[in-house]
Amino acid sequence: MSAHTHNDHGHAHADAGHDHGGGLQMGHHHVSSAAMFFNVLAILLVLTIVTVAVSRFDFGGANMLIAMGIASVKASLVIAIFMHMKWDTAINKIVFLSSFLFLSLLFIFTLADQATRRVDHEMHTTRTPVDKQWVHPSTLEKH
Amino acid sequence: MSTNVPVIDAHPTISEPPKNYLNCSRGFMSWAGTLDHKRIGIMYLIGVSAAFLAGGVFALLVRLHLWEPHGMLFTNETYNQIFTLHGAFMVFIFVIPAIPGSLGNMVLPLMLGAKDVALPRLNLLSFYLWCGGTLLATLAIVLGGFDTGWTFYAPYSLYTDQAVVSIGLGIFLLGFSSIFTGLNFIVTTHKLRAPGLTWFRMPLFVWAIYATAILQVLATPVLGITVLLVAFERLYNIGIFDPRLGGDPVLFEHFFWFYSHPAVYIMVLPAFGIISELVTVHSRKPLFGYKLMAFSALAIAIISFLVWGHHMFTSGQSTFAMFAFSFLTFFVAIPTAIKEFSWVATIWKGSIALNSPMLYTLAFLIIFAIGGLTGVILGALNVDLHLHDTYFVVAHFHYVMMGSIALAFFAGLHHWWPKMFGIMYDETLAKIACALIFIGFNATFIPQFIMGSQGMPRRYATYVPEFEGYHHASTIGAVILGSGVALMVYYLLASLLIRKPAMQNQWGGVTLDWLTPTPPPLENFATPPSVTTEVYDYSTLDYESLRTPVR
Amino acid sequence: MSHDGHHSIVIPAPGPEFVPHTVAHHFDSPVQEFQSMKLGFWLFLATEILLFGGLFAAYFYFHEAFPETFRVGGAQLDWRLGAVNTTVLLVSSWTMAMGVRCAQTSQKQKTLMFCALTLVGAVAFMVIKFFEYKAKNDHGLVVFSELFSGYNEATGQLAWFKDYDGVMANVPHGHMFFAIYLTMTAIHGLHVVIGAGLIIWIMKGTAKGRFHAGYYLPVDLVGLYWHLVDLIWIFLFPLLYLVP
Ligand code: HEM
Ligand SMILES: [Cu+2]
DSSP, X not given: OOTTTTHHHHHHTTSTTSBXXXXXXXXXXXXXXXXXXXXXXXXXXXXXXXXXXXXXXOOTTHHHHHHHHHHHHXXXXXXXXXXXXXXXXXXXXXXXXXXXXXHHHHHHHHHHHHHHHHHHHHHHHHSOOOSSOOOOHHHHTTO | OOOOOOOOOOOOOSSSOOOOTTTSOOSHHHHHTOOOHHHHHHHHHHHHHHHHHHHHHHHHXXXXXXXXXXXXXXXXXXXXXXXXXXXXXXXIIIIHHIIIIIIIHHHHHHHHTOSSOSOHHHHHHHHHHHHHHHHHHHHHHHTTOOOSXXXXXXXXXXXXXXXXHHHHHHHHHHHHHHHHHHHHHHHXXXXXXXXXXXXXXXXXXXXXXXHHHHHHHHHHHHHHHHHHHHHHHHHHOOOSSOGGGTOOHHHXXXXXXXHHHHHHHHHHHHHHHHHHHHHHHHHTSOOTTHHHHHHHHHHHHHHTTSOXXXXXXXXXXXXXXXXXXXXXXXXXXXXXXXXXXXXXXXHTXXXXXXXXXXXHHHHHHHHHHHHHHXXXXXXXXXXXXXXXXXXXXXXXXXXHIIIXXXXXXXXXXXXXXXXXXXXXXXXXXXXXXXXXXXXXXXXHHHHHHHXXXXXXXXXXXXXXXXXXXXXXXXXXXXXXXXHHHHHHHHHHHHHHHHOEEOBTTSSOOOSGGGTSOSSOOTTSOSSOOOXXXXXXXGGGOOTHHHHOBOO | XXXXXXXXXXXXXXXXXXXXXXXXXXXXXHHHHHHXXXXXXXXXXXXXXXXXXXXXXXXXXXXXXOHHHHHHHHHHSXXXXXXHHHHHHHHHHHHHHHHHHHHHTTOHHHHHHHHHHHHHHHHHHHHHHHHHHHHHHHTTSSOGGGTTSOEETTTTEXXXXXXXXXXXXXXXXXXXXXXXXXHHXXXXXXXXXXXXXXXXXXXXXXXXXXXXTTBOHHHHHHHHHHHHHHHHHHHHIIIIISOO
16 A cells, blocks of 8 residues: 555646546545435434334343444444445545454453353352362471 | 645755754744654653653652661652652653654654654644643642552552542543554554655654554553543542442453553554664664564554453453463564564674664663563463562563663664764763663662562562562662663763764664754755665665764 | 745635635645545544443443343433434434535535534534433432532442432442443533534634635544544443433
């Protein structure tokens, strides 16, 4: 990847407005259609209703997954369309999406620690009691 | 429509010295309001050096206090405050910003052939955030000090009646200072490279600063929210870290170390970068395994996000988490070892110049080998259960933070000093100071390894008499170390008065930072450079520039 | 920052009601300036994600530890108000996207209008939030006047958590849900306020004609910020109001 990938464009668009709907910066940039924005809004609102609706039912352990799944779809729409990520450069995509990746590390390890602590407790309570008492070395010397 | 005409500075007249970034404008505001990366770098240099000296004074006080088993100088409470101040100043105000803030700012745009960093205003803001954070930390001393250790562990940090909120907000500001510096460097590296300067032609210092910047941007926000949450705990008892309210102090440690383990690489990666530059320039030999070095910097950055739990082996994590973190910790050793081997292989059969930057570099190579390997020892779960919170840990991280990072900082300072100011310091004094620092450092911390392995706990104001001899050795070492640093401060400041001119290219570097006039002009290059050769290609060296003194 | 003898690059204004933009001196081209600023801003947004991420991690941690507390606590929030606020933010996100689009196509009046609508959304959101907080206050779930009055170790009483109706009496650490609710929504609310300020700033610039097809970068960036505020709320709404 080169820093000056777009330099060729940079020189080309010296006269503003010759490209599609844009000026100097527009050689590579995207103007989304208003209709698409509106459709996305509609989908987002529908998904909000869906979120509320599914929360009325109990799917047990899947509740959280479903709620977060819908929220993630909504978030992806906002990121891809409203935030123009779909048309953005690769590096910008990598930067923003990697924040979620690294955040997931915090989640995974912290929650895994919490979840497996319960296992520890079970191990401690079910293990057969040790028959030999632990003896401090200093008391051993006295024999 | 105007076109982009290359910037050509007015030709210097014969009698006047050429205009450079130092003499181009005068007055307080020309510095305090500057957007020039070099001037901001100099301001950082002054700032972090002052912080280092303050932290050093605290360190000497700690060591002097420990001369006697019952403590010589302070009450236990004051002792707690002093080692906390030492740790907090050194970690947050000195080590983390030191290399990126000063040398990174100074050198990175030069190495990239850029006129400035990508976001100069943000750069100045970073510096003032650093000032603000430092001010709040200092204010905390006035407000009665703080005694939590630099780690602010809950629940003690929630209950102690000291100025935790002030220092906490200070660290929040320092964190954002660090974030913005990193952000700036990432953008600069991506977008402002000179034509022809492909990724694999970038000097390794740039790679190192770039890898650091990733960590700064992705890890530091979590520290920000952590200190905010501690402040909230103290302000309105939100309770998540407070066991009385159903909170979990271990969660605090997860948050804290999610940042603070990557933070040790925020500190050390720039040091790696400096050493990588210096071994090639001062052995006049291309770097051994250049690409591997670049990738290992990135690998370290990524892996460092996976091991934070090795600081929490005795904190009540689950067995599974301890196992996983211990296991993953060993992987850090791989890219780290690659680096150490590459440096040594670079020096091997090189044409080594034993000048002061190189001496500091060699000292680094020895000390870092010990510091890194003792880290691996500590990463072994069963061993760490014994060594945790002993002087062994203290010695380990001083081998990496003081012995490696601070020494690399000194090495870089000596290396780029002639570039920054166009003057040379007294080489003989520099070599003496380096020897004093090396000897003093080892004398301070080798006894701490031994004491630690025998069970001397860290952060105690008193100790059992059996350890007295080791503590004496350590304190004497610290005084030698301190005198070496004092000598260094002396001859560096003196060089500013004596003004012995340096050479245009003092050491014979071939990266772009050495190809601009010394000291660099305001926008770095008289004509925008372009790169046509591979990195560290010493066949391109212009020997004339080694003999041309700075005017 | 202009230096004598340096030629700066100027992006011409597309019409008399606009002003030209001068590219900062250390950039070689407008594209370089645009991409640098944009990359910088995405990086900043990444830090915001991680900052909020810590709060979300705390949420999941205690949701796991005290599921009943979260279920009962969540039921105390008015999901209708939450849903209305979600709608407000989603619509305002749309108006902001439209505002950016109008700036990209040099439609000054429309940009102003869409920004103003976004601003209305921001204000509406905060007003609704205010009434929500007030309701929590009245039920003693978050007593704002005693927020900073501390914790009484002897009685085990938290000054800001009175729970007048005793709704949380049968769950462990009833305050925990509200502490997290308050902290997350307050920090989010702070972002709404900052966003509103930025939008006002953008509107001023737009009125002066500074933003047009040739240079709409600030509008774009403020837009991104505003969408981020929306993004976070998209997760906060189900987690807090419809506790799964
Ligand atoms: C390279 C630069 C390094 C730096 C700057 C560094 C820094 C530190 C610091 C500051 C601490 C003490 C934290 C405290 O106050 O409790 C520490 C502890 C530790 N370090 Fe390092 N370290 C480095 C390398 C390593 C490596 C390479 C490893 C292992 C592969 C390692 C493993 C550990 C472990 C396991 C501990 C925890 C010891 C304990 O508290 O029981 N470190 N390090
Ligand atoms: Cu670590």
